[in-house]
Amino acid sequence: MSDAVTGRLVTVSTKFQREALRPGGINRSGANAASDRSVKAMKADVETQIEAAIVPLVTLLQDWVPAQAAKGCGWAASTRDLAGLAGRHLLTEVAMHAFDCLDAVMIDGVDMRQDEAKVYADALVFAQQDMCRGNDIEPFRPLLKNLKTLTDRIVARAMPAEAAR
Template sequence: MPSETPGRLIEVKTKFHSEALKPGGIARSGAHMAAVRSVAALKAQVEQQLDTCIAPLAETLRNWPAPDVAKACEQAAQIRDTAGLADMHLLTEVAMHSFDCLDAVLIDGATMERAEAVCYADALIFARQNRGTNIEPFLPLLKDLESLTTLVISRNRKTA
């Protein structure tokens, strides 16, 4: 297509690249072990970040109505984004529904009952325990959350 800007290749030289070019530099097995340690450390940070957000959000939802819905909405968005980066598909989907519902409450003035909020809290805790990427076994759960989110959003006070 003539209107598209052609892409550019950018050469990135890392410390590993520099060391690997030196005679007697990093051995392949050493580089592999360093990479494994680095990925494990990053994974631990992601897990900690998720726990830091999920526990308070679940507590807020269990004690609904929340005094600070904006903070709960922000936590749901953070969980959704972090879980998406970590390929935690079930948690991403559950957090997305939680965010959509909280956003409707915050922005549109929709109402959510305590029992409904507890469903989101339970779903977040359950989804956090699942480390797999296959969400097919959980499609009924996701369908129920979608229905619940649609119900809460339909209670929009500002347009009613």
């Protein structure tokens, strides 16, 4: 004789199921339509928030003022996070590099030159065009490699001269 406990099936009725079955309840197609409207509204809200963060970030980087690096860091973090949520992976990657650089400027006091800041601004404007939705960022690997190289060079300025050798 086995020591295994035999189970039994129990039917569970959720509140959603009870509401859907009662007269005047919502049917499946109505629920799907309502969820589609809700998702579209959320997507539009996220896109609006991305624009609200990226526009001042690009403006700051085009007219680089090191004293405003903290604001730029906040905008870059918002852009990075929201673009990831929206599936805009190229914009996420570019904003991540901009954030890393601005963080080094703000925290470590690293010097970023005007022409370097403009590179990040140009890359953000390019990524903002939304040419890459989804995970296929392979065509943009050279751009991302160059941004990583620039970010690494700027961040390396924070290291003492002996450690950099």
